[in-house]
Amino acid sequence: MGNLNYKTKKEIIIENAYRDPFLKIEDLAELANTTSKYVRTILSEANLSLMELRKDYARSIEDKRYSLSDRIILNHLIKTPLFDWKNIIESEHLFLNNPLDINNIAAQVQSNFFHQSYSLLVKNNTWGLISVFLDKGHFQEQDSYSYKEVLENINKVLGEKDLEISNLDLIVDLATGLVSSQLEIENFNPVLRIKQTLSVNTDIVVLILLYFDARKISFSLSHNGGITIKRKAYND
Numbered sequence: 001m002g003n004l005n006y007k008t009k010k011e012i013i014i015e016n017a018y019r020d021p022f023l024k025i026e027d028l029a030e031l032a033n034t035t036s037k038y039v040r041t042i043l044s045e046a047n048l049s050l051m052e053l054r055k056d057y058a059r060s061i062e063d064k065r066y067s068l069s070d071r072i073i074l075n076h077l078i079k080t081p082l083f084d085w086k087n088i089i090e091s092e093h094l095f096l097n098n099p100l101d102i103n104n105i106a107a108q109v110q111s112n113f114f115h116q117s118y119s120l121l122v123k124n125n126t127w128g129l130i131s132v133f134l135d136k137g138h139f140q141e142q143d144s145y146s147y148k149e150v151l152e153n154i155n156k157v158l159g160e161k162d163l164e165i166s167n168l169d170l171i172v173d174l175a176t177g178l179v180s181s182q183l184e185i186e187n188f189n190p191v192l193r194i195k196q197t198l199s200v201n202t203d204i205v206v207l208i209l210l211y212f213d214a215r216k217i218s219f220s221l222s223h224n225g226g227i228t229i230k231r232k233a234y235n236d
Contacts, residue, residue, distance in 0.1 A: 009034050013042045021053030068158045071165045073196050073208060074132070074151055077120070088130075088147040091117040095129040097179040097191060097211055104197060105133060105204055113207075114141045116150055119182065126182055128212045135205040160200045169195040172214050183213050190214035 007015070012032040016023060029036045043050070069075055078084070095117050096102065102109055113133045120128035132150055134141075139153055157163065175183065175191035183191065192214040198206035 009038070010042050013039055014046055014048065017043065017048055017050060017053060021050050021057050023050075025050075068163070068165060069155055072154065072198070073168060073194060073210065074130070074147075074154065077130075077210075078147075078151070085146075085148060087121045089119045089121060090144055090146060091119050091129075093117055093178055093182070095131045095179055095182065095209065095211060097176055097193060098173055101193060101195060101209055102133065102207060105207055109133065112136055114139075116145045118147055126184065127216065128210060129179060129182055130211075131209045133207040133209075135203075138200070138205045154198070154206055157198060157200065157205060162201045164199045164202070166197045166199070175211075175213075179211050183211065185213050192217055 009032040013028050013034075016028055016031050023031075025036045025039050028039045032039070077088070094115055099106070105113060113135055115131055115133045117132070118130040119126045120130065132154075134150075134153070138157060145153070171193050172190050173193050174188045175185055176187055179191060180187045180189070185191070190213075192212045194208075194210040194212075196208045197204050
């Protein structure tokens with residue numbers, strides 16, 4: 001701890017108590033090269049409780065996890081009144097409207113990723129499509145994941161250090177192939193593509209794609225980051 005020699009013992013104790021409240025009294029004493037009795041005196045004089053600091057730290061971690069979770073589009077879908085678990089159905093197909101939709105991981109997609117796809121049903125009709133690409137180094141590959149299982153696994157990554165959650169990337173493209181047929185629209189009709197990535201140490205570990213008939217969805221972002229998804233009637 002030679003780099004802290006210019007600080008007083010009191011400063012070292014208080015700084016380390018805030019930095020890591022899970023340190024024991026004896027640990028703080030060792031870091032400050034003093035006695036446990038002196039540490040207790042300093043904490044008392046500063047009106048600091050390691051127990052309270054630990055509670056505050058745990059709350060801050062939980063708040064961080066919640067705010068991160070709330071930024072992931074897949075978590076928002078299940079909060080949308082249109083959907084519950086039974087409306088999100090696993091699919092054996094890969095929903096990919098345009099190869100450029102996965103340009104971020106194109107070089108590694110075959111070797112490093114596996115995918116899971118879902119159909120979003122409203123009144124027993126397909127209203128939206130989801131494809132999720134998962135990095136094999138962070139997620140265990142298996143034949144299928146339910147939507148709930150995918151969410152649980154993705155939310156576990158929120159505890160990773162240096163995690164980055166991208167903003168939503170929205171474009172209106174021309175529907176083609178399987179996306180057209182599954183959404184029951186003609187080729188080259190407008191489709192809204194929503195894309196989001198999760199990265200750890202700048203490496204993408206999750207890539208999420210959603211597709212909607214652009215004429216049947218209202219999608220908006222609020223100033224505080226909230227997301228509103230509504231279904232619009234179109235020739236129903």
